[in-house]
Amino acid sequence: MPQHVRFDLPFNTPVSPHLEYARDRHLLWVRERGLVRSQAGFEEYQSWDLSQAAARTYPHASADDLVVLMNWFSLAFLFDDQFDAGRADRADRIAEVARELIATPLRPAGTAPRVVCPITLAWVEVWEYLSNGMSLTWQARFAASWGRFLVAHCEEVDLAARGMAATLGLDAYAGFRRRTVGIHHSIDAGERSRGFEVPAAAMAHPLMERMRDLAADTIGFMNDIHSFERERRRGDGHNLIAVLRRERDYSWQEASDEAYRMTTGCLDEYLGLEARVPQMCDELGLDADERARVGMGVEGVRHWINGNYEWALTTGRYAADKDGPVATAELAGRGSVDDLLTM
Template sequence: MPQDVRFDLPFDTPVSQHLEYARARHLRWIWDMGLVRSQAGFEEYQSWDLPQAAARTYPHASADDLVVLMNWFSLAFLFDDQFDANQPDRADKIAEVARELIVTPLRPAGSRPRVVCPITLAWAEVWGQLAEGMSLTWQTRFAASWGRFLVAHCEEVDLAARGLAGTLGIDEYALFRRRTVGIHHSIDAGERSRRFEVPPQAMAHPLMERMRDLAADTIGFMNDIHSFERELRRGDGHNLICVLQRERAGSWQDAIDEANRMTQACLDEYVELQARIPQMCDELGLDQDERAGVRMGVEAIQHWINGNYEWALITGRYAAAKEGPAASAELAGRGSVDDLLAV
């Protein structure tokens, strides 16, 4: 089964010692904010074990910062599951909410959302906490990455609503997936988790840009492999394996094998480029403090590649077999039990 697929990653990453402390507070916040609205929705959310993912991808965050990161972490996943193919106006509603999520970081801190629903209210609170203590440069970079992700998400929903989700070729899909996976802003949040910033000149270097893109490709393809059965169950064609099988007219196993090969190729190139980081630092003439920022920035990428991978192997979100209300919702074309786009 694709969720059981293993990759040989060349680095290990730690798990936060604050996992259980942060998990308890995060789950209370999820309920209090109305991000789950039923017992079935809460149980489904718990089965994903997103706190485990946050503890693996942000292992060096303080206990209280890990709570903030868990709270933010949940929003993209919950928002992603709001598409319902049986409601033709759903794409318009998702676009309206996405626009609100995009502009929130551009408004004065504490501004009340103009589109009010559980997702937008939660994001307004979390953004104020995420931005605290970070430079305007970092805030702008994060907001831009976050915006690109949400725009891509809306494009994905629109394609599905118009019955065009299965029209992308493999090259077009790979570039699109790089945006929909949402890794660039997630790596940016790694800086917030340890309260440092990668020097702007290093962040703008082609080597770092390519490493971040390769990390997004590696993680996006891994997620597609591990979530394949879930998305096939939902009739969701936004998946590397589905695109490969359709374009090459081979078997599902052939498509899975090729997806594995493509993922490993991205990972191998990333590792090769990572070895060139000291040369980049020399080229830019970075001092010791700046080099430390680059080192932690690279570690943030590693934490995401390995941490997300380890979580994907165990999460109930990608489980092949489901029963109960959550499974019924997915079979109906929807990933979430609860509607979070209405007050």
Template sequence: MPRIQFQIPFTTPVSQHLEDARERHLHWIREAELVRSQDAFDEYLSWDLPQAAARTYPFASAEDMFVLMNWFSLAFLFDDQFDAGKPGRADRIADVARELIVTPLRPAGIKPRVVCPITLAWVQVWEQLSDGMSLTWQTRFAASWGRFLVAHTEEIDQAALGGTLDLDDYMAFRQRTVGIHHSIDAGERSRRFEVPPQVQAHPVMIGMRDAAADAIGFMNDIHSFERELRRGDGHNLVLVLQRQRQCSLDEAIAEAYQITDQRLGHYLWLETQVPSMCKELGLNKDERRQVQMGVEAIQHWINGNYEWALDTGRYAAAKDSAATSAERCGRGSLEDLLSTGH
């Protein structure tokens, strides 16, 4: 499929710490036993998640960029464990997801009750990620993270039952499975600031975060639909449209592009309402600066994720890798990261 370009009227920088943090991160995923075989390591390299982190969190310090790369890996690698066809797999996914959800609600560093490479790594990463952030921020992040993980387990249940979602239900569901709300929260952690609570509760900011989540999720769907089609995974805007409209893939792609562009346009309009929101709330100079950084965190995710998705091997349609072979054989991933044994 030729590249589909979106017109995003802002650019975002790339972290100057990309290469140094990448080297440390690749050592860490081996040490944490998240990637063990050479095939899995080669596949992971093709995803280039360090670039994604460097584009979406461009102003993080060298140490924080390393932490954010590690966190990135957990969400993506957990997503690739969702092979519900194995006996008992859906229950194990739910058990691990619950453990990932409750980790931020416990005192930092507490050993997980469900032990596997993913949960052990998350305990370590959360202790670092939450360091220095207020309880308000930690609670907000934990809530967004929890909704994201619950949505993923719901997706497994739907697949097991053979159910499908219509367009409206899918669009609402996709906003949770894309995981952008907690990712934007992490943008505050990356620069050590916090958007004031009254701003987070304002309809303008709520609308901006939701519109950004939609635009990013749908752009990812357009980039990745061939991968989902290859895996027999219908959780994709293009495939939902094709099924519901009973149209060709090209027609479904065109409509998906239109829907995505509309959500991006709505986000851009909401951005113009930010000064009025700040005035309405009576924010001081420092609070307005925090709001502006919060807006930049959303922009970094919209454009940074888009630029990464154009080239990542994760969404490549035509490749003959070990991971592609695993998908064709009905396996969701190269390695099992949810069990205690190797």
């Protein structure tokens, strides 16, 4: 089964010692904020174990910061599960809420949302905390990456609503997946989790830009492989294996094998570029402190590649053999039993 597919990653990453503390407070928060309303929805959400994902991808965050990062994780995943192309008005409502989520980091922190629903209210709260202490440069970078991610999701919903989700070719899908996976802003949040910022000159260097793109490709393709059985059951064509099968007339096994090859190819290219980071630092004339911050930035990318991989092997979000109310909702085209786009 694809969720059990293993990749040979040449590095390990730690798990936060604050996992249990943060998980308890996070689960209380999602209930109090109305992000999970039904018992079935709460049980499904617990099975995803996003708390483990946050503890693996941000292992050096303080206990309180880790709670906030878990809270932020919930917003992106729960928003993704609001998509229901079977309802004529759903795409418009998703776009309206997405615009509000995009606008929040561009306003003064704490500004009340203009579109009110559980997700927008929770995001205002999370962003006020997440942005605290970070420079305007970092905030603008995060906001741009976050915005691209949300716009891509709106495009995905629109394609599904128009029956065009299964029309993307491989190249178009790969570029699209790079945005929908949401890794760029997630790596940005790694800086917030440790209270540092990668020097702007290094962040803008083509080497770092390519490394971030390759990390996004690696993680996105890994997720496609691990979630394939679940998405196949739902009839979701937004998956690398499905695209390869359709475009190249592969069998499912051939498509899975090629997806694996593409994923390891992205990882190998990433590792090759990572080895050139010291040379980049020399080229830019970075001092010892700046080099240390670049090193932490690269470490943050590693945390995301490995941490997300370890989480994906066990999360209930990718399980293909679920039954019950949530599974029934998925078969009807929805990922969640709770509507979070209305009050």
